[in-house]
Amino acid sequence: MVKGVVGEETRLNSLESRLTKSALPSEVGLAIGKFSSALDRVFLFDLIPTPPNDSGEPASSIAHSDNKKTAAKSKTPVPDSLFIDQDWVAEHARHVSRMLVGGVKVVGVYVWLGDAAFKNSTITLCQTVKGVAEAAATVDWGERLLLHISYSPRRWNCRSCSLSPNITSGSLRPCDFKLGKVLSSIQTFKCMHNFDLRVPIFRDSAAKYQTFSDVLRHAISVHAKELTGAKALIDGKLVVDNEPCSSDGVHEIELLIPILSNSSVEACSQKDVVGILSFSGSLCSFAYLNSKEPISQAITDLKGDIITSLQSRLDIISDEADGDSGNNYDVERQVSDDIPAEKPVSQLVLQLLRKGYSLPFPRRVFALWLAGAYVCDYLQPSETVEVLKDHCMELLSMEAPTDVSTIFEPEKEVISFATKSFWDVAVPATETYLMGDKSKLDGRGESGAKSVKPGHINVVAAGLILILAILVGFLLFFLKG
Template sequence: MGRSYFVEESIQNYLLNLSNNFNKKHVTGILIGQTSTARDFIIQAIQTPPKEEPFQNHSKKGFHLDETDEEWITEHARQVSRMMTGGLAILGVFLIVPPALSKEASNMLRRLVFAVDKSVTTGRLWKLSEEEVYDRVTVQMCSETKKVNCRTFDVKDPLSSPKPADWKYQSGVSSTWPLLQCNVEVDLRLPVIASSVEHEFNQNIMNGLKNWALKMEKCYYLINGQVRDPDKEILEVHKKNSRASAHRECFSVQLLVPLMQDDQGDYMAKVQECSKNIILKGVVHCKAYIHSNKPTVADAVRALKRDLLDTISIRYEMLFEDVFSSNEDERAKGQKIDHALPQRVFVQASISEILSCDYIFRDETFIEVKERFKEMFDCEVSEDKVDLLQEIVSVPAVCPDLEICQDHSPMILGKNVEKQKTAGVALAIGVALLALAASFFYFSD
């Protein structure tokens, strides 16, 4: 038995419009949604933006799908994946072709679905667990008959065979998906090893971010100020209220950082010889949606934590090439340089009311956001659908702090271990208010 995909009804109209206005060799695009153990959900389809190319006449020789620009399609998918909030993922690709190209379409879709998955997962700070769903979907539509052929591939297995899947349209697929939100104060110091050469600088920082990500994944959490059993359904407390299922439930989450421990449970202070530091500091706002098919507390919080990891790594990547390649002279002088990371803004870019996001620098406005969503999401966004104020007060900054370790002296990370250890004891006792203090010590160190 293949997987079942419950698809937002508006996607049917979107695909039909693309096929009815079919004046191209073919149309490709991506499918956005969420997976669960029993069923999967597709809430948005986005066609690949057109690429300006020199005119080529295919009328005599004909066109073959092998000529498709795979790199352009995967880059579009990567850009869109950076503009999604927690819990959402690119679950597959679609292809609209005339009958003459239908035989080639299967091989093309197979290549695309694996290439897109590789593009959006490369460099990510987290990985899917073994029990999560690795199946990704391909949808082929005939531009004349409008017939849809739906298949899945296991992207974990490069040799996997296609499996048939059900494609079912439904209204309001995501209308009752719970929303989790949190503000996270970030005060992260990433030492650059003294022996690192310039071309290893970015990799050194990414390794530091991966270590931080492992700690974030182990965070304790409070939901609406309460400790919740991770194996229970997140909507369990609302089941008795029949009206609760008719609208979207919102949950406020607090993430509490555990203390660093080794395998024996001892608290660690790490000593490293470094030449410079990168300091990420500020408050980020995170959002995550979780499907309403009996999601557990653990599922929901995991989606929110991944949104935190994504928004930090994305902002760093956006700034890295421009800033650190253009300030070599200043860094050589040992100066401290402050840079504002891009601010995250939230956008309603679909009928489903599920929010997407964008990142803007200080000199950008709503106009740039509107243009990017037109290109990346193939939709018009009005100003009232854009929230520019969520992170307006404090935006993370990245500071290449060269003065602390300019003489290559050893730097001790976690120097307030005793103070944090005391707070950790309170956390072990299970006192929620003191656990918040432990989180404060970590973020303010």
């Protein structure tokens, strides 16, 4: 449960000034911040407006009441209500959540609206908050924030919205809100994480997961379990307590996974396995910590960011491949005749592949955002950092990075095995058996003849050594007598 919310005063005051000058009747957007389970508090970093939809229409508008007869009968003016394109706001949240790094999440929704219209639109706002939470799906607490910036009268109100199945106006609960210096006190943690997962591919009768997407999601979930028990080194020292980190600068984190914790190696019979999926590489992760939070929170955020990053890359590949099934990233496909040529990559059935198949994953690049904090994006091998610049402007309403030094590409140097995580399907076991049996049959007579000779030579040598030992023994016995 959220007990309090602290917003970055420079960012929120700047937003209020912009909205006041714009004289917009309404605006809706995303609240970006960090939920601290140790402090039961949310730290708001920024508020990002949802851009116009593909038709150029704003994500929110005021629905005015034109029914004069109803107003005359009630003798009171019918209050205005708020219309929100909830699907578009949720889609915005889905894309923005991919650009945020460890610990920084979409924590709710903000709305610029008059007080009367707000009171008449609480259910709509709660439904919007719930849709955003489901689209982002990155924070494991059962509530989100609804920040109301009222221009009539001028004030800020923060409420916590419970994500219950049945959304009502009673789902909103007042929340303590204040402005402060949030960004100046955050600390940065960086981790270059190496991973190497090998998951067996089973026959149809024994397979729980068959398609490329399902098998790889299973491999990622397996690695998530491995990371749960991983120890951490911070700046070369083992993290053993929950004391706050007082030193400044970027802290280097190394995760130590126990050697025998590879749960991806399942007990199985060789006859059930037709191949192997190899998923390996090296990725970069960042996490940010408030000065009052324990170091363990940064470690948890880094572990979560690693898994989220892998899942985001898989989602990007699946989304784009499903949207253009004939392209499939120009990857050479070697499949059986049972698989249609237009089948998307994410739906490839691994049991039907007859030769090795590899697919590069997008690489993660970073751009400076606020107070030295980074946001990220994922680029395909053919894409440049111009894609990152466009996404920063469109999705985060920030100025496009013009200085190359503000763009960080840590995974570029290890692109051959880090940003391109390869999975290979081995030759089916039945073919291996046939090849082995054939080689045995072809060389049975010749190898059989040769196999007798070494054994015969060993017996003769042993006999000669035994006779020589007996003779030496008799000789020593007579000389001693």
